[in-house]
Amino acid sequence: RKEVEQDPGPFNVPEGATVAFNCTYSNSASQSFFWYRQDCRKEPKLLMSVYSSGNEDGRFTAQLNRASQYISLLIRDSKLSDSATYLCVVPITGGGNKLTFGTGTQLKVEL
Amino acid sequence: SQTIHQWPATLVQPVGSPLSLECTVEGTSNPNLYWYRQAAGRGLQLLFYSVGIGQISSEVPQNLSASRPQDRQFILSSKKLLLSDSGFYLCAWSVTGSGAQYFGPGTRLLVL
Numbered sequence: 001r002k003e004v005e006q007d008p009g010p011f012n013v014p015e016g017a018t019v020a021f022n023c024t025y026s027n028s029a030s031q032s033f034f035w036y037r038q039d040c041r042k043e044p045k046l047l048m049s050v051y052s053s054g055n056e057d058g059r060f061t062a063q064l065n066r067a068s069q070y071i072s073l074l075i076r077d078s079k080l081s082d083s084a085t086y087l088c089v090v091p092i093t094g095g096g097n098k099l100t101f102g103t104g105t106q107l108k109v110e111l
Numbered sequence: 112s113q114t115i116h117q118w119p120a121t122l123v124q125p126v127g128s129p130l131s132l133e134c135t136v137e138g139t140s141n142p143n144l145y146w147y148r149q150a151a152g153r154g155l156q157l158l159f160y161s162v163g164i165g166q167i168s169s170e171v172p173q174n175l176s177a178s179r180p181q182d183r184q185f186i187l188s189s190k191k192l193l194l195s196d197s198g199f200y201l202c203a204w205s206v207t208g209s210g211a212q213y214f215g216p217g218t219r220l221l222v223l
């Protein structure tokens with residue numbers, strides 16, 4: 001099993017739709033997780049941290065299921081500006097605060 | 112607030128030429144520092160990380176090297192570039208003991 005697995009998409013959704021991405025991870029010892037957003041040809045930017053069962057920030061909700069080792073990101077009322085690649089990120093145990101980045105799920109929000 | 116700078120933004124270099132990319136962080140002390148490479152259409156690959164001045168850990172064997180001459184300065188170098196070194200190079204920092212990393216704007220390198 002890969003350290004982090006994501007469906008690459010693309011997910012094409014109309015404006016206003018609700019969309020959800022899932023991510024599975026292999027290291028059961030991981031304690032904290034992250035979702036990053038990466039726009040085309042730009043650096044990844046931290047979207048949300050997930051430290052316990054879940055986290056909500058406006059239209060974005062992240063949930064963690066430790067038993068099944070998956071993390072989800074829910075986006076409600078999608079905006080055109082939400083179009084980007086969403087990276088699921090899992091810490092690597094050991095020193096240095098190293099992270100493993102998924103290859104990302106591409107979202108395209110359309111009129 | 113903390114900021115992270117990288118330069119240059121873009122670079123076109125011939126095969127066999129040397130490379131030096133610089134990253135500096137402002138507004139924090141003793142950060143963990145990281146170099147990543149992202150090939151076109153691919154995920155992020157961790158190249159090096161550093162937990163302090165002069166302390167460098169290499170994640171993958173390659174013709175690249177890294178140095179940390181000052182607390183908030185991280186340099187990525189190569190003596191002779193290969194075609195396969197082309198990519199998007201990203202520097203990131205994190206607070207010691209904290210998981211989230213914050214990225215600089217990146218350097219897009221094309222080796223011809």
